[in-house]
Amino acid sequence: MSRPMVTYKTSDEVDFVIIGSGAAGGVLAKELSTNGFRVVVLEQGEYLREKDFTHDETKVFVQSLLTNKVNTHPITFRKTPDETARKQQAVLYGSCVGGSSVHFTANFWRFHEIDFKEHSKVGDIPGANFADWPISYADLEPYYTKVEWEIGVSGLAGSSPFDPPRSKPYPMPPLPVKGNGVVFERACRKLGYHPYPAPMAILSQPRAGRAACMNCGFCLGFGCEVAAKSTSLSSVIPMAEKTGRCEIRPNCYVHRIETDKNGRAIGAVYFDAQRNSHLQKAKAVILAANGAETPRLLLLSANNQFPAGLANSSGYVGKNLMPNSSALAYGIFDEQLNDYKGPAVSRIMHDFYELDPKLGLYGGGGLDARFDFTPISFALSGMPPDTPKWGAGFKQALAHNFTRTFQIFCHGTSLPVESNSFSLDPDVKDAWGLPALRMTFRDHPNDLKMMEWMQARALEILDAAGAKTKWGPPVQEQQFAVHLLGTCRMGSDPKTSVINADHRTHDVKNLFLCDGSSLVTSGRGQPTMTIQALAYRAADRITALAKRGEISA
């Protein structure tokens, strides 16, 4: 069904131009257009609809149907600043209307109270650039609730003793439990832990004209063709378009934020699909391009007035990248789980969210039972390391294990380290001749130690669950990021942060940033819920500023 669409000329000075239509950009577009503002959203990728989605991995993964394309947008990687970076797909993000919310797994945890004030509690950590947020969990709670009710989150309030306070229950019950959830739940309880139904941004019941989940099992990496996954595409973007004040403009590669002689943003410069350059004029600019492309765009926008990049007087643009730490443990069971059916996760536990300092580890994490393999990815990477690689033995193992395996995924903290960053590669250019995104990253040693500890607990749970075979791939330094957090952090001090608590850049008064880059700490993984809560809150703050005349003045 076609959606109503207003269109603006690039010469129209709209109220807001938003760069990016993902988890944050979609929410901001909906909120600001609903509040009466004229909004243009510039999206790098295509405007795909539910009918365009497919389970064909050759399109989705090999040809990057939904994600960034490294043949035209190359990425380089290095571990430390003294190395020369080499081309590598180090970053994966959504590149279509709806952004990464289209292909995500849809785990939707709230951050806990500790995540906002952990520095005050534990103090400095050697090698980390650790800080508190300028806002608290209580400030964000109403917006977490708004996310749950507006985009649609399934879950069971009060089922975890570790959950932070909430003002409302979930709008719909949890998704069906899976075999892995039942086995995980029983084993965790045997060990004295507190497993509970996973909160998921997937509809367990029909809602707002969208179908309930049909349990096809193709969540991670795929778009949902019945719109049961609560993506920006399926939830807030239709609402934004319905206002008649919001234009979603796809295939727009924004490469510069233009400023005037007074240092104010006047709009966004982009290449269209035919590589023609345009300036979309706006009274204010909001970057929601994700934690990699937002800092890159600020750095690409350097000029005489802002030689180090736009909004970068602190030097913090691109710094303190936190991709979340992770580890896996696998188990094979006697009977068929058939966990390829249904969303990836149905049970999680947060007993390790805040680890006892006596362990000598900082932070913590969450564990979930999951199966997020497709048949292909399972054959390539889901079997024990000693499995034959070909022949009858390989086929037998596939036939036996595919329906009997699940993973415990350990999600955890990434500490902010200043040298972990996104920057402009001095040598490699993209297909438009612009400097490529360069990632510099080496895990803080604590994060690796913490993940080893977490993986050992996961293996104990698999033991208690009666796994016939179990194994855990060695915890290694990460060279690939999908959670792109902390790279334009929020803070009160302009010397050590890029934006204030209103998401306004300290340096450019009509420039706002809101996406994973805004986060000050990484939580324990699963950041999308928090990114969207921040976006709802940012929309309120920006609306209040605009209505007081404090943006265009």
Next chain:
Amino acid sequence: MNSFHPARRDFLQLLGGAASAAWLTANWPALVSAAEHAHQAAKSDHPALEVFTADQAREIEALTACIIPSGETAGAREAGVVYFIDRALKTFFSEALPVYQRGLEATQKTTNELFPGVASFSAATEEHKLKIFTHIADESERQKDGPRRLAPGASEDFFQTLRVHTIFGFLVDPEGGGNRDFVGWKAIGRDPSHSFSSPFGFYDKNYPGWQPVSGETEKK
């Protein structure tokens, strides 16, 4: 309840004309039934080769059958993996074509070295094929750490590429051009249905529903 066997492309075309997701939910059973009928009518078992010659295709098919052999359940041969690879080399895996060209040459040389009287890999007995393929795979492993021992091109590149492409062709959603009639999915126990209802497997069959344990709702 796994009663639907829709072909996705067909039902997505129908989906494109659907008025709303709510409509879709209400009409799903009839819709997928129609889609399945359309798929059965349209499918072709023997697509034309676009990259490989018939001789090359015969060799590649025999090699893929070593990776996923036929048996009580279908293997790479029955899944039409060679046709998947042929199409892939024409399109999204085109950069791998030189790897295949070198790999086929090297396979021929290895066959000649090990079994001089055998005309080609595909013409070898099953026992000989296994020995030749073992050499190719072992050589690939050895090359990770040391110098190659067999003919150039019997390389890590070829074995690894062929293995990955064979897995793709065997297990991809049939919309991607392999896994003919879902034989790959069936061989690994994956129901080809497109929607499912719980219980999904053995362990969740008699699940009583989530219950709080004593003290569960108390703060830690």
